[in-house]
Amino acid sequence: MPFAKTLMSWYLKNKRDLPWRNTRDPYHIWLSEIMLQQTRVAQGLPYYLKFLDAFPTVHDLAGASEEKVLKLWQGLGYYSRARNLHGTAKYVSEELNGIFPPSYKELIKLKGVGDYTASAIASTCYSEPVAAVDGNVYRVLSRYFEVDTPVNSGSGMKEFKALSQELLGKEDPWTYNQAIMEFGATHCKPKNPLCESCPFNNSCLALKNNKTGILPVKIKNGKIKNRYFNYIVFSSPENNTLLEKRLGKGIWEGLYQFPLVETEFPVSAADFTSHENFKAIIGRGSPKVSLFNETPIIHKLTHQHIHARFWIIKKDELAGETVRVKQIKDYPVPVLIANFLNEYEFEL
Numbered sequence: 001m002p003f004a005k006t007l008m009s010w011y012l013k014n015k016r017d018l019p020w021r022n023t024r025d026p027y028h029i030w031l032s033e034i035m036l037q038q039t040r041v042a043q044g045l046p047y048y049l050k051f052l053d054a055f056p057t058v059h060d061l062a063g064a065s066e067e068k069v070l071k072l073w074q075g076l077g078y079y080s081r082a083r084n085l086h087g088t089a090k091y092v093s094e095e096l097n098g099i100f101p102p103s104y105k106e107l108i109k110l111k112g113v114g115d116y117t118a119s120a121i122a123s124t125c126y127s128e129p130v131a132a133v134d135g136n137v138y139r140v141l142s143r144y145f146e147v148d149t150p151v152n153s154g155s156g157m158k159e160f161k162a163l164s165q166e167l168l169g170k171e172d173p174w175t176y177n178q179a180i181m182e183f184g185a186t187h188c189k190p191k192n193p194l195c196e197s198c199p200f201n202n203s204c205l206a207l208k209n210n211k212t213g214i215l216p217v218k219i220k221n222g223k224i225k226n227r228y229f230n231y232i233v234f235s236s237p238e239n240n241t242l243l244e245k246r247l248g249k250g251i252w253e254g255l256y257q258f259p260l261v262e263t264e265f266p267v268s269a270a271d272f273t274s275h276e277n278f279k280a281i282i283g284r285g286s287p288k289v290s291l292f293n294e295t296p297i298i299h300k301l302t303h304q305h306i307h308a309r310f311w312i313i314k315k316d317e318l319a320g321e322t323v324r325v326k327q328i329k330d331y332p333v334p335v336l337i338a339n340f341l342n343e344y345e346f347e348l
Contacts, residue, residue: 003144003200004167004176010199011179016041016186019048021178026100026125027058033117034085038078041185047076058100061086062093070254070332077335079252084112104130115161123173131164132177133157136184142216143188146205151216225304228266231258231337232281233292233312235346240322243331251301256331258310266296266307287315292344299336310340 015021018041020032031051035044050072055061061069066086073082088111092100101107103126108118115133122128131137138151138160145163149156168176187194195207206212234241243256261277272278273289289311296307323331325346333341 004169006199007179007183008172008175010187011175011182014186015178015182018045024125026121028052029121029124030088030100030113030117031085033120034081034112035076037081037117039076044076047073055089058089058098059093061089066254067332071330074255074332074338075335079255081112083254087111088113100125102126104128120177123177127173129168129170129173131161131168131173132181133161133164134181134184136181136188137164138216139190140180140184140188143193143206143212144200144204146209146211146215148215148217150219152218221303227304227306228263228296229306229308230261230263230267230272230278231308231310231340232261232278233258233310233344234318235312235314235325236318236322237316238322239325239346240318241325241328241346242318242320243323243328251304252334254332256333257337266309272311282313282315283319287313289313292340297336297339299334306336308336308340310344312344 020028023029032044032048035048035051051061054068054072055064064086066083069082069086070079073079076082091110092098100121101110104118104122107113107121108115110118113121119130119132122130123132135151138156141147141160141163142149142151147159147163149159151157151160164180187198193212195201195204195212198204198207201207204212206215232242242259244259246252246255246257259281261272261275261281263272263275267275269289269291290313292310292312294309296309299306299308328341
């Protein structure tokens with residue numbers, strides 16, 4: 001039985017019941033695909049349902065504030081996806097009357113939509129025969145055909161796209177795309193693939209040549225950058241604190257945080273309180289400073305590790321626009337800040 005037919009036969013017997021598989025609505029499919037980029041289904045599913053409840057249509061999403069979108073997205077990571085999601089919703093709502101483009105060629109022009117997402121939407125909603133290639137697909141094909149071209153190289157992406165397109169066929173592209181992604185996610189897993197019960201265990205070249213543990217091949221990323229974040233957590237007798245919005249194009253753009261002093265390396269309390277940026281934030285007076293966590297909290301991102309410490313300062317008067325302590329939960333914040341707020345109790 002050919003590869004595609006075996007794969008789709010396996011899928012029809014073993015597929016998970018997921019809400020985006022019960023619809024061909026482009027808005028729903030687009031939303032699910034953006035959310036599931038670099039995200040496990042178990043993590044992304046609650047967010048998908050939460051977004052559909054808050055924004056039943058693309059017009060509802062377009063009309064929401066960025067802060068509300070980021071707040072609902074909080075904890076899902078890769079916040080540029082949320083900002084692109086919001087921007088594309090506005091474009092589709094205002095410029096396209098709420099109607100998503102009906103082809104891969106037009107879909108890929110949307111902000112935040114790449115080859116994979118455009119292919120997934122086009123094949124699902126419009127039965128266009130375009131192969132959707134994600135990490136699961138790379139893994140299945142590299143193992144089955146024993147392809148050792150790095151999947152994150154330009155040549156590798158072209159090779160796997162061409163191979164996927166060749167296997168896809170034109171009769172049922174949606175089922176094939178869903179099948180190979182599902183197979184990679186639940187059966188041909190990164191670690192401990194279920195080779196003994198695999199429908200391809202008599203034809204998989206990686207299994208035959210004992211290479212399942214080394215395929216697919218990836219080019220290693222560059223050196224991880226370490227950054228040292230010192231957050232200043234104010235509290236006042238009026239139960240106020242200070243928050244600031246992260247600006248620029250760096251991590252967590254548009255999210256809120258406590259005033260931040262970034263240093264080149266971990267600092268002692270004496271060095272920190274004498275730092276010019278600390279003094280600029282504190283203003284007049286010499287309030288008592290205490291450290292919430294002596295051991296830095298390490299928050300790992302793709303290319304950088306954040307070493308965070310939280311410095312607690314009680315001050316009678318706070319300069320600038322203050323925020324009621326009870327209102328902090330209404331602001332979109334990085335998960336690092338959210339976790340701190342779950343542990344720290346302001347004195348109310």
